[in-house]
Amino acid sequence: MPVLAQKKNEAYKLQIRKATSPMKIDGIIDEAAWQSADVATGFHMVLPMDTSAARLRTDVRMTYDDKNLYLVVENYTIGDGPYMVESLRRDFAFLKNDNFLLFMDPFDDQTNGFTFGANAVGAQWDGLMYDGGKVDLSWDNKWTSVVKNYGDKWVFEAAIPFKTIRYKKGITKWGINFSRNDLKTTEKSAWAPVPRQFATASLAYTGSLEWDAAPPAAGSNVSLIPYLLGGIAKDYEKGTPEKYRHDAGLDAKVAITSSLNLDLTVNPDFSQVDVDKQVTNLDRFELFFPEKRQFFLENGDQFSNFGYTTIRPFFSRRIGLGVPIHFGARLSGKLNKDWRLGVMNMQTGKQEETGLPAQNFTVAALQRRVFSRSNLGFIFINKESVNYDPTKAADNKPVYSRYNRNMGLEYNLASSNNFWTGKAMMLKSYSPGKTGHDVAHAANLQYAGKTWNISWQHEYVGRNYNAEVGYVPRQGYIKMAPQITHLFLPLSGKVLSHGPQVTTTWFFDEKLNRTDNETMLNYGIVFRKRNTLNIWASNTYIKLLQPFDPTNTGKDSLRIGTQHGWNTAGADYVSKPQSLFTYALSARYGGYYANGTRLMTNTELGYRFQPYVSIAISANYNYINLPKPWGDNSFWLVGPRLDVTMTNTLFFTGFMQYNGQQKNMNLNTRFQWRYRPASDLFIVYTDNYLPEPFYVKNRALVVKLVYWLNI
Numbered sequence: 001m002p003v004l005a006q007k008k009n010e011a012y013k014l015q016i017r018k019a020t021s022p023m024k025i026d027g028i029i030d031e032a033a034w035q036s037a038d039v040a041t042g043f044h045m046v047l048p049m050d051t052s053a054a055r056l057r058t059d060v061r062m063t064y065d066d067k068n069l070y071l072v073v074e075n076y077t078i079g080d081g082p083y084m085v086e087s088l089r090r091d092f093a094f095l096k097n098d099n100f101l102l103f104m105d106p107f108d109d110q111t112n113g114f115t116f117g118a119n120a121v122g123a124q125w126d127g128l129m130y131d132g133g134k135v136d137l138s139w140d141n142k143w144t145s146v147v148k149n150y151g152d153k154w155v156f157e158a159a160i161p162f163k164t165i166r167y168k169k170g171i172t173k174w175g176i177n178f179s180r181n182d183l184k185t186t187e188k189s190a191w192a193p194v195p196r197q198f199a200t201a202s203l204a205y206t207g208s209l210e211w212d213a214a215p216p217a218a219g220s221n222v223s224l225i226p227y228l229l230g231g232i233a234k235d236y237e238k239g240t241p242e243k244y245r246h247d248a249g250l251d252a253k254v255a256i257t258s259s260l261n262l263d264l265t266v267n268p269d270f271s272q273v274d275v276d277k278q279v280t281n282l283d284r285f286e287l288f289f290p291e292k293r294q295f296f297l298e299n300g301d302q303f304s305n306f307g308y309t310t311i312r313p314f315f316s317r318r319i320g321l322g323v324p325i326h327f328g329a330r331l332s333g334k335l336n337k338d339w340r341l342g343v344m345n346m347q348t349g350k351q352e353e354t355g356l357p358a359q360n361f362t363v364a365a366l367q368r369r370v371f372s373r374s375n376l377g378f379i380f381i382n383k384e385s386v387n388y389d390p391t392k393a394a395d396n397k398p399v400y401s402r403y404n405r406n407m408g409l410e411y412n413l414a415s416s417n418n419f420w421t422g423k424a425m426m427l428k429s430y431s432p433g434k435t436g437h438d439v440a441h442a443a444n445l446q447y448a449g450k451t452w453n454i455s456w457q458h459e460y461v462g463r464n465y466n467a468e469v470g471y472v473p474r475q476g477y478i479k480m481a482p483q484i485t486h487l488f489l490p491l492s493g494k495v496l497s498h499g500p501q502v503t504t505t506w507f508f509d510e511k512l513n514r515t516d517n518e519t520m521l522n523y524g525i526v527f528r529k530r531n532t533l534n535i536w537a538s539n540t541y542i543k544l545l546q547p548f549d550p551t552n553t554g555k556d557s558l559r560i561g562t563q564h565g566w567n568t569a570g571a572d573y574v575s576k577p578q579s580l581f582t583y584a585l586s587a588r589y590g591g592y593y594a595n596g597t598r599l600m601t602n603t604e605l606g607y608r609f610q611p612y613v614s615i616a617i618s619a620n621y622n623y624i625n626l627p628k629p630w631g632d633n634s635f636w637l638v639g640p641r642l643d644v645t646m647t648n649t650l651f652f653t654g655f656m657q658y659n660g661q662q663k664n665m666n667l668n669t670r671f672q673w674r675y676r677p678a679s680d681l682f683i684v685y686t687d688n689y690l691p692e693p694f695y696v697k698n699r700a701l702v703v704k705l706v707y708w709l710n711i
Contacts, residue, residue, distance in 0.1 A: 012207025027148025105175030566591020
């Protein structure tokens with residue numbers, strides 16, 4: 001049995017009683033049930049200070065009936081002027097909007113939960129919570145809400161179906177907290193107090209929602225989500241005729257229990273997903289591009305968060321790369337308060353052009369809570385090539401592995417007050433012909449106090465460690481990376497906090513010979529208006545272990561074993577989010593490989609006609625001076641973006657990306673109409689151009705209709 005410590009905010013309790021009247025979601029607090037409901041008020045300031053009551057009054061009431069959990073919030077304001085919001089788009093950026101959020105922990109385990117909320121013009125926010133306070137905003141579900149503005153307040157009212165959330169039958173005490181962000185006063189507050197160094201989403205600091213009776217059973221909960229798709233694409237580079245697309249597929253969500261969910265997909269399509277944001281690539285190792293496909297994101301934290309940023313045994317973007325996914329299934333959720341399960345299986349088709357065989361991917365994760373908020377996790381990953389013999393591969397085709405497997409254990413530490421966090425992990429891979437030096441180990445420990453943040457991390461990845469379904473860009477190294485930050489917290493004035501940070505990262509080979517190191521000194525300033533300034537300097541040393549072209553343009557490469565060292569200085573500034581015109585500026589200048597020099601500038605400008613239109617442009621410039629044969633190199637990366645939210649159900653996004661390093665120009669537009677909750681019509685148009693001379697490479701148009709049906 002886990003050792004249960006009393007919650008920090010156990011004294012904060014809100015009683016919830018069954019509604020005594022029918023409920024209407026209209027932003028008007030006139031139902032009898034609201035008049036008799038208990039009120040959670042007296043919020044505590046989190047920023048700019050966490051030692052006083054909030055200046056702004058916020059009143060929260062909750063009730064329920066047989067089908068829904070109801071919430072109404074009165075967000076009182078002071079002063080004149082419009083509310084500060086980005087747009088009407090769902091899942092907005094918390095710090096850039098006046099908003100209210102509910103954090104809910106139905107198991108009261110301070111680890112997993114749900115979040116719902118809205119900004120001051122009614123854009124919805126919903127997500128899954130994991131790791132004690134992180135939020136996965138890719139989770140979208142069916143619930144209704146209304147925001148109504150008054151002279152002295154804005155009211156948020158919502159109905160959340162019990163079918164939408166997961167909870168254990170019979171539990172009458174849930175963890176809960178409420179958070180509010182107000183940009184005009186630059187105040188962030190919470191009902192149950194949260195130290196300023198932590199996000200208000202931290203489940204270690206929830207109060208309690210106490211039910212008058214056990215919440216009603218959600219009953220049968222099966223959702224079918226079919227889609228129909230049509231499209232046309234043409235490849236001008238190859239000169240092939242137009243290709244017409246017509247497709248259909250189905251997703252299904254089945255509640256096995258009130259806290260365990262089965263997701264099924266047949267012939268999934270992800271054409272509505274945003275294309276990757278391009279970057280100027282000057283890195284020696286593979287870049288990481290985040291997963292954006294919703295099937296892999298929902299409830300995927302047990303898989304995707306196992307390991308570290310550069311030691312991920314499972315990375316879902318390895319599945320379905322250039323090949324169709326035929327079908328898949330995922331079982332995920334809580335078995336009880338202490339055990340959590342995730343199992344996924346995906347089947348892809350083969351690709352004749354490259355000889356890639358059909359492949360099956362299986363990943364299974366089991367998590368056990370220990371102590372108050374820590375857990376032990378196990379993961380197993382298997383990639384299997386179906387009916388494939390590498391010895392019989394065609395001479396002109398690549399050879400693929402018959403299988404690749406990974407097993408891992410990790411311990412995630414989270415103290416009851418969240419001041420101490422950490423992780424210890426061990427992984428082993430299994431691949432044909434690779435034995436010995438096939439393990440990876442890493443551990444970190446962090447102390448996050450109010451004025452001191454101290455952390456240590458070390459890693460070891462064997463030269464034969466192989467994670468074909470993961471993201472491990474570097475093998476055969478030992479890494480050590482301590483970091484220390486100290487903050488000064490002025491009681492008044494324009495500065496909210498400021499202080500130095502020292503980070504040093506050292507890489508060694510498996511024989512403890514130094515190969516890389518970088519030491520950085522940063523001084524950061526956070527102003528009370530939430531604008532930030534960072535000034536930094538660094539020293540870098542690299543001994544190349546592989547040939548490397550320092551421009552990544554296909555020119556000559558520096559030789560293995562050559563040694564390079566340089567110093568760099570830089571600064572970054574982000575403007576206050578309250579302004580309609582926002583900007584971020586950064587620059588760096590210093591040495592580079594082969595005694596060269598590098599100048600980098602980055603500018604991001606934005607203007608919003610709130611809440612309907614947002615215009616942004618980013619421009620990145622790199623100038624690299626090197627000896628021959630590279631010489632002078634200039635790379636531009638420019639990306640204007642237009643975001644139009646006509647209503648909170650009607651959206652248009654258009655953006656262009658020009659990448660001078662890759663000599664490519666990309667245009668992407670997406671229209672989305674949410675014609676009913678969780679059901680959408682998408683129209684997506686994409687273009688790729690060769691900028692000099694201006695020439696169309698390829699273009700495509702897709703129309704996709706998605707319908708969510710509850711059975």
